[in-house]
């Protein structure tokens with residue numbers, strides 16, 4: 001009898017968990033969590049957009065994110081932010097290192113996936129498909145949820161938690177004004 005009564009509660013927890021884990025994918029030893037984009041401005045002809053997530057390497061070999069593909073944009077690639085005086089500039093990087101045993105957080109104001117030549121606006125509540133290309137693990141395709149235009153991650157999700165642990169800057173600062181967090185690979 002106890003088990004029967006417990007079942008609805010267990011189901012509720014399962015549903016809540018899968019909501020928090022939207023935007024997930026896995027390939028080889030790599031686990032991708034919480035992939036999201038921000039809604040684009042509806043009144044502007046915005047042709048670029050970022051995508052954010054955490055990538056955990058549970059294996060013992062380092063890997064790299066070397067490319068991205070999605071049919072929402074003409075092209076995409078890895079970006080990071082570099083401080084120039086008081087200004088944060090976005091710069092393309094050839095690859096993002098995913099060290100063995102580490103979780104790398106792609107988030108606004110830091111490393112991220114960047115799309116150029118956006119083919120359509122990203123509307124809050126929408127979802128698109130993103131293929132991540134890794135040097136060793138191969139390709140992983142993850143669903144990316146479009147959150148609000150200033151989202152730092154799913155509420156309570158891994159990106160938000162990672163930001164908090166990094167000694168977080170303001171959660172509401174716009175992307176181009178967010179103080180640079182410590183580099184993800186500061187141990188190297």
Ligand SMILES: [Cu+2]
Nearest residue numbers: 050079090114
């Ligand atoms: Cu960028």
